[in-house]
Amino acid sequence: MARQGMRAKATKEVFPLAHVCKDTNKMTFINPQGVKLNLYKQKVEQAIKSYEKRLNKxxxxxxxxxxKEKLDxxxxxxxxxxxSALNKALERSNWPISxxxxxxxxxxxxxxxMYIHQAMELQEASKRNCMSQAPAELQKSQGSQKRNSNQRK
Structure with a gap:
């Protein structure tokens, strides 16, 4: 149940355009726009729910x-x-679990x-990046249109 297990499972399908360095455990995106962050978040949320359910059980x-009766x-x-309350109950029972x-x-x-939070931050950064690049790309396309019309004259 290593931390890489959750990440690897969710990452294989969702990050086809990313490289994970095994030494540093850092992820580099080749094309962040190609990443399916909503799907990634959904898979991580499913894993979290599964772990929470297992922990509670x-x-x-x-x-x-x-x-159990003391906890009502x-x-x-x-x-x-x-x-806190559950740990006290476990302590009174001499920690029957590890x-x-x-x-x-x-x-x-x-x-x-934390992975979900990082994915949300990446989505926001990607949106900001797209918005800031859009006016520049619009200006470039308008500039090329002007040049093309000047060349036609």
């Missing part, structure tokens, strides 16, 4: 019936939103949220 299954819950509750496993899942969820 693991914690729920590790809690004793007594701890009849079904799994959101771990990240109730982390804190490392919880941390790995939590880190994957946070990384996924």
């Amino acid at each position: 693991i914690v729920w299954q590790a809690l004793s019936q007594e701890e 819950a009849v079904k799994p509750i959101q771990y990240l939103e109730n982390k 804190l490392e496993e919880l941390s790995l899942l939590e880190n994957e969820i946070l990384a996924g949220k």
Whole structure:
């Protein structure tokens, strides 16, 4: 469940015009306009939901019936939103699950949220870039039209 797993799965289909350097783990876009960022965000969001569901289920299954009653819950509750209370309940139960496993899942969820944020920033930067280039391209095309009309005279 390495962080590269989530990224690799979502990246293969969505970033056909990108290169990921394995040493630095940085992504370079050959053509950012060709990237399907909405699809990428959708796939990462699905992965996040899957990890959250798994995290909630693991914690729920590790809690004793007594701890579930103390939390006044009849079904799994959101771990990240109730982390403090759930960790106390797990601590009272002598940590029946690995804190490392919880941390790995939590880190994957946070990384996924960061990937979505970066994709949104890239979309915004791409929009700004397109808008700033549009007037320049319009001027170039108007300039070439003037030259062509001058050449015809």
